[in-house]
Amino acid sequence: xxxxRIIPCLDVKDGRVVKGVQFRNHRDMGDILEHAxxxxxxxxxxxxxxxxxxSSDGRVVDKEWIRKVAKVIDIPFCVAGGIRNIEDARKIxxxxxxxxxxxxxxxERPDFVTELAEAFGTQCVVVGIDSLYEKGNYIVHxxxxxxxKTIKTSRDTMEWAKRVQDLGAGEIVLxxxxxxxxxxxxxxxxxxxxxxxxTIPVIASGGAxxxxxxxxxxxxTGVDGALxxxxxxxxxxxxADLKHYLSKSNIQIRL
Amino acid sequence: xxxxxxSCGSNITSVLFALQRLGAEATLTADPxxxxxxxxxxxxxxxxxxxxxxxxxxxxxxxxxVSLTQPVLGICVGMQLLFSYSEEGxxxxxxxxxxxxxxxxxxxxxxxxxxxxNSITIRKTHPLVNDLPQDSYFYFVHSYFPPVSDxxxxxxxxxxxxxxxxVARDNFMGCQFHPERSSxxxxxxxxxxxxxxx
Numbered sequence: 532x533x534x535x536r537i538i539p540c541l542d543v544k545d546g547r548v549v550k551g552v553q554f555r556n557h558r559d560m561g562d563i564l565e566h567a568x569x570x571x572x573x574x575x576x577x578x579x580x581x582x583x584x585x586s587s588d589g590r591v592v593d594k595e596w597i598r599k600v601a602k603v604i605d606i607p608f609c610v611a612g613g614i615r616n617i618e619d620a621r622k623i624x625x626x627x628x629x630x631x632x633x634x635x636x637x638x639e640r641p642d643f644v645t646e647l648a649e650a651f652g653t654q655c656v657v658v659g660i661d662s663l664y665e666k667g668n669y670i671v672h673x674x675x676x677x678x679x680k681t682i683k684t685s686r687d688t689m690e691w692a693k694r695v696q697d698l699g700a701g702e703i704v705l706x707x708x709x710x711x712x713x714x715x716x717x718x719x720x721x722x723x724x725x726x727x728x729x730t731i732p733v734i735a736s737g738g739a740x741x742x743x744x745x746x747x748x749x750x751x752t753g754v755d756g757a758l759x760x761x762x763x764x765x766x767x768x769x770x771a772d773l774k775h776y777l778s779k780s781n782i783q784i785r786l
Numbered sequence: 787x788x789x790x791x792x793s794c795g796s797n798i799t800s801v802l803f804a805l806q807r808l809g810a811e812a813t814l815t816a817d818p819x820x821x822x823x824x825x826x827x828x829x830x831x832x833x834x835x836x837x838x839x840x841x842x843x844x845x846x847x848x849x850x851x852v853s854l855t856q857p858v859l860g861i862c863v864g865m866q867l868l869f870s871y872s873e874e875g876x877x878x879x880x881x882x883x884x885x886x887x888x889x890x891x892x893x894x895x896x897x898x899x900x901x902x903x904n905s906i907t908i909r910k911t912h913p914l915v916n917d918l919p920q921d922s923y924f925y926f927v928h929s930y931f932p933p934v935s936d937x938x939x940x941x942x943x944x945x946x947x948x949x950x951x952x953v954a955r956d957n958f959m960g961c962q963f964h965p966e967r968s969s970x971x972x973x974x975x976x977x978x979x980x981x982x983x984x
Contacts, residue, residue: 652833
């Protein structure tokens with residue numbers, strides 16, 4: 532059986548791992564390589580690195596660390612942040628990343644998703660969606676790396692998810708902004724809605740606070756993976772313990 | 787020396803690093819002379835089989851590859867290239883192992899691509915799977931799959947589709963998953979490949 536993926540996300544700023552609450556007040560969490568290696572050893576199924584400053588600053592993710600990560604870890608990893616053209620993406624993939632994730636640049640120019648899929652295959656192309664629930668609607672937000680630059684788009688989240696699937700995305704990471712950093716559990720309603728809307732894999736992001744939150748999101752929404760950051764960085768949840776807990780709850784997990 | 791065929795696939799760096807971690811000396815090359823003389827050959831690949839096949843043709847490599855007598859390991863799309871034909875882009879392939887590559891059957895609650903960790907059932911003994919525990923997990927990313935046949939060493943199921951995860955015919959072997967990204971089990975497969983008699 533295909534297993535559900537547990538994916539630690541490392542928010543990267545200036546070559547360090549950081550974490551903020553609802554995208555604010557970024558706190559230094561330590562060295563990238565140390566985190567990456569520890570997670571791979573603890574049984575993480577995949578890693579995501581987000582350069583949270585890149586998109587809103589208009590600069591590309593600093594790639595020095597990508598080769599170093601690729602050298603030491605033996606699980607797949609995805610790099611996100613300010614990838615604006617085919618050449619940016621090619622460099623990151625050539626440096627050893629398995630996937631690239633685009634968010635704001637895809638909103639600026641949706642055809643970019645198709646260009647990436649044609650150049651590298653859909654399996655490499657992840658689209659990140661930052662979605663905020665407001666007055667009964669799920670609305671896509673842009674440039675969320677910097678609070679001052681964050682804008683609300685006119686796009687409905689489910690419509691955008693379907694669109695990027697058609698454009699050639701191989702996977703979607705749905706970051707539910709109302710839940711991000713507050714540790715009250717994943718946004719079950721929204722994740723159920725997106726799973727119904729599309730057939731490519733969906734990774735849940737935003738809200739994990741305890742082991743039961745992972746169980747709920749897998750059992751209630753059928754998402755393919757669950758992403759979390761601070762609960763893993765702070766060791767509030769240990770990945771190996773989490774995976775044993777989920778396996779005992781009859782969720783398909785790689786132990 | 788291990789020749790890693792430069793098929794312009796983007797998983798090449800990961801493959802080279804994985805070999806490095808195992809202490810193997812590997813060269814990235816598209817030179818038929820270098821490939822012929824190598825002790826072992828790895829054919830990586832991601833993306834569409836038809837596109838990968840076109841690249842091999844542009845570099846005049848198909849003839850060279852089919853005539854190799856040393857151990858050859860195809861990875862992911864590199865494995866699919868060993869088969870006869872792919873539905874993806876309706877492409878003729880190297881035709882070393884009989885069989886056609888097909889698209890996954892759409893089913894309810896089945897996400898495509900097949901992306902993530904899945905377990906394989908070993909169906910035959912082979913040096914490539916020496917000491918590998920039954921139902922070991924490997925990392926897969928693909929939308930098309932090779933058939934189960936007499937050449938299947940390990941099989942994997944996804945929804946109602948069962949496919950070859952590991953194949954072998956004579957000196958040609960292939961795995962649909964990414965051993966370079968499959969943690970300890972992936973390293974186990976690569977080590978077996980490096981240690982089998984050349």
